[in-house]
Amino acid sequence: MTRLALIGVGLIGGSAALAFKRAEKVESVAGFDADPAACAEALARGVIDRAAGSVADAVRAADLVLLAVPVGATTAVLAEVAAAVPAHAVITDVGSTKRSVIDAAQAVLNAHSSFSFRRFVPGHPIAGGERPGVAHADADLFRGKLFVSTPVAETHADALAKVEALWRAVGANVQRMDADEHDRIFAAISHLPHLLAFALVAQIAAEPDGSRKLGFAGAGFRDFTRIAASSPVMWRDIALANRDALGAELRGYRGMLDRLQQALEAGDAAALEDVFARAAQARRAQQRGFDGE
Amino acid sequence: MTRLALIGVGLIGGSAALAFKRAEKVESVAGFDADPAACAEALARGVIDRAAGSVADAVRAADLVLLAVPVGATTAVLAEVAAAVPAHAVITDVGSTKRSVIDAAQAVLNAHSSFSFRRFVPGHPIAGGERPGVAHADADLFRGKLFVSTPVAETHADALAKVEALWRAVGANVQRMDADEHDRIFAAISHLPHLLAFALVAQIAAEPDGSRKLGFAGAGFRDFTRIAASSPVMWRDIALANRDALGAELRGYRGMLDRLQQALEAGDAAALEDVFARAAQARRAQQRGFDGE
Numbered sequence: 001m002t003r004l005a006l007i008g009v010g011l012i013g014g015s016a017a018l019a020f021k022r023a024e025k026v027e028s029v030a031g032f033d034a035d036p037a038a039c040a041e042a043l044a045r046g047v048i049d050r051a052a053g054s055v056a057d058a059v060r061a062a063d064l065v066l067l068a069v070p071v072g073a074t075t076a077v078l079a080e081v082a083a084a085v086p087a088h089a090v091i092t093d094v095g096s097t098k099r100s101v102i103d104a105a106q107a108v109l110n111a112h113s114s115f116s117f118r119r120f121v122p123g124h125p126i127a128g129g130e131r132p133g134v135a136h137a138d139a140d141l142f143r144g145k146l147f148v149s150t151p152v153a154e155t156h157a158d159a160l161a162k163v164e165a166l167w168r169a170v171g172a173n174v175q176r177m178d179a180d181e182h183d184r185i186f187a188a189i190s191h192l193p194h195l196l197a198f199a200l201v202a203q204i205a206a207e208p209d210g211s212r213k214l215g216f217a218g219a220g221f222r223d224f225t226r227i228a229a230s231s232p233v234m235w236r237d238i239a240l241a242n243r244d245a246l247g248a249e250l251r252g253y254r255g256m257l258d259r260l261q262q263a264l265e266a267g268d269a270a271a272l273e274d275v276f277a278r279a280a281q282a283r284r285a286q287q288r289g290f291d292g293e
Numbered sequence: 294m295t296r297l298a299l300i301g302v303g304l305i306g307g308s309a310a311l312a313f314k315r316a317e318k319v320e321s322v323a324g325f326d327a328d329p330a331a332c333a334e335a336l337a338r339g340v341i342d343r344a345a346g347s348v349a350d351a352v353r354a355a356d357l358v359l360l361a362v363p364v365g366a367t368t369a370v371l372a373e374v375a376a377a378v379p380a381h382a383v384i385t386d387v388g389s390t391k392r393s394v395i396d397a398a399q400a401v402l403n404a405h406s407s408f409s410f411r412r413f414v415p416g417h418p419i420a421g422g423e424r425p426g427v428a429h430a431d432a433d434l435f436r437g438k439l440f441v442s443t444p445v446a447e448t449h450a451d452a453l454a455k456v457e458a459l460w461r462a463v464g465a466n467v468q469r470m471d472a473d474e475h476d477r478i479f480a481a482i483s484h485l486p487h488l489l490a491f492a493l494v495a496q497i498a499a500e501p502d503g504s505r506k507l508g509f510a511g512a513g514f515r516d517f518t519r520i521a522a523s524s525p526v527m528w529r530d531i532a533l534a535n536r537d538a539l540g541a542e543l544r545g546y547r548g549m550l551d552r553l554q555q556a557l558e559a560g561d562a563a564a565l566e567d568v569f570a571r572a573a574q575a576r577r578a579q580q581r582g583f584d585g586e
Contacts, residue, residue, distance in 0.1 A: 189510045193517045201572035217482045223516040224486045228576040232569035256496045276525035279494035283521040
């Protein structure tokens, strides 16, 4: 059986701990979070079995370490992990960007001869909720969802197999992908939409009659901006960690908006309808895919 | 009792007809749609009681006319209505833009001495669904939703009262508003989000690996782009009918994206977090408002 150290006790890490325990893939969970209140709540809810006083304390007797911190914290946290974790352990993560995490892990772990970069398995469970925090942890969060693993050439096959088996055991569909492709895909379908939703709510809220406008919002606006309630720190880190791919998607999108503004001002009905119709067709095809899941 | 003529047999018009009948505010519904299949389906579902062969045929014996057509069709349809409708009737609409509809109604009706512009009541029920068409008509669609009436100085008080009573009877909360303010508010919280969602899906779908990217979309993307499955023709019309207010919102939003791209490229974590945090705060406050509804 496996002793898990959970570093970062939030919605994703907490849900993973609950799910791994229920699937009997881990026997005990030591948790650490920079916010002691999160650890206390996790302990009270049975998400972790022990609240560790430090990263080193959490990982010292671990067979498996799950990093569930904002991706910008990876380097600092992994340095603490590497200094104390047993050499036989496996370290994995849940970060929404993979190239930045792999680069950080490679730099940190190659500087610590006691732990091999080959035993670090980069991963990304595609699940979440607009309500952050361990209070909303849910052992079923990953059921039927995708888990993307992005091993590199150095990644040890046994470590990779162990991590993928863990996510399969909690109901996730495991798919391997190149880290750079992962980052390009999620820049388009996750990171850019988050940035756009944040931007829209911030923009309207800053208008003189912003509160009045927001007061009239209906279901469409509610759905469109649900992701704008997400953690600002987590998404700041994701945006910066994936700035090349996200920047390229944002540039393309701004070009699209430039063309739509021109069409609007020119009263070009055909140009507007063309863009809207191509989008509606693609979105409806996608919905049929969702419905058929 | 009231004989209703429904011009435009889709989700909104069909739902209104069902709701008005169930509330016993109308005794019969004659429907006309440019698409005969929509009329046939509405007849089969009991949404309308008679499929009229023309606009004139539908309105000839009506006490109340409900226009539920894309706003760009208002002038042409209203000219046909005005040529045949009894002088005692009331005409109202459900268009998502109000200044353009009022201007069209004023121009058309003042050219037809047989029907007074004073008996036209501009309105907008704030309800919808991503599944268009009379097949999804629902008598409960307006329950607990907002109905905005935007009367002008000329609007006859009795006609206004009759229309507002109708919407109240089907569970809507009626609120009066100046037409220009209506258009500014809905430019920000409805028309711009639709344009942005259409733009995002069109942009990704046009990329070489667009289909692959869309295949990985999760719940966040699904919510964010749900409105991109809406009717392209309807939204083309709304965008053009409200181009001044929508154009101003879009310009402001593009300025926001310019600043976010700069912050991303400069690695300016504080600037990104500031925008994201202001958005998350406003969106969470709004959610508490929804939850407390």
